[in-house]
Amino acid sequence: MQLIPVIDLMAGQVVRGVRGERSAYRPIRSSLCESSAPLELAPRLLERAVSDTLYVADLDALTGGAxxxxIVVALLDRLPAVHIWLDGGFRAVAAIDALRRRLGARAARVTPIVASESLADAESARRCLDAHREHCILSLDRRQGSLLDAAGCHAHPEWWPxxxxxxxLDSVGAEAGPDLDTLRSVRALRPDAQLIGAGGIRDAADLQRAAEAGxxxxxxASALHDGRLDARHAGA
Known part of the structure; x- marks a missing residue:
């Protein structure tokens, strides 16, 4: 099981995500260091997770800002061996294309996350996923049992990369365990896809159950910050 550490960025700081209630997010308090600065926290998270991949959720962009x-460029330069998965609220092909142009040579180390919550309609979804199929990741999002998916991505596994x-989102930071039922239902729709879970992991036992579920x-994030999960010692 590969651990992908997450930093949620808001106004230049790393914040603690809880249940997707973004208006209530506050600067992180972490056992890793006293700072909530991304350049301070990111290398420590990666070390604890024994990972060369960092997931960056830009909450400013996800809520309509720039x-x-x-910060993304600074992280790439500070961590030259690390690949970033970037959730930047991408709503159209043009936004991803513009990002890749701005990044230049660094673009090879950034994977855009195409999130179902950010896509407005089926046409936008199809164009994004078709144009960037080889290097994007689709995020199928839900909250409180409801799909966050105006574009209908859940219903069209043939679109998926x-x-x-x-x-x-209900599981994020909630310490309630991973949502394995949803994971299994998605796996049934596309058995050949590589599935990456998000939210709810409390310890190594949860990771083992998640691996068994596919x-x-x-x-x-939270389990790493709180010291309940340390892949350096747990063999995750």
Whole structure:
């Protein structure tokens, strides 16, 4: 099981995500260091997760603001061996194309997350996923049992790229365990896809259950910050 550490960025700081209630997010308090600065926290998270991949959720961009591009570039430069999965609220092909142009040579180290919550309609979804199928990841998002999916991505597994995130926002930071039922239902729709879970992991036992349910990787934040999960010692 691959651990993918997550940083949620808001106004230049790392915040603690809880149940997707973004208006209530506050700067992180972490056992890793006293700072909530992304350049301080990111290398420590990666070390604890034994990972060369960092998931960056830009909450400013996800809520309609500008992408925190300078921070993304600073992370790439500070961590030259690390690949970033970037959830920047991408709503159209043009937004991803513009990001890749701005990144230049760094674009090879950034994977755009195409999130179902950000796509407005089926045409936008199809164009994004077709144009960037080889290097994007689709995130299938839900909250409180409802799909966040105006474009209908859940109903069209033939649109999906090879890698798919199963994102249950209610589980994020909630310490309630991973949503394995949803993971299994998505796996049934596309058995050949590489599934990445998100939210709810409390410890190594949860990771083992997630792997048995078909997850090949999991996005993790709180359990790493709180010291309940340390892949350096747990063999995750």
């Amino acid at each position: 992408l925190q591009f300078d 090879q890698r798919v995130i199963v994102m249950t 997850a090949q990787a999991w996005l993790v």
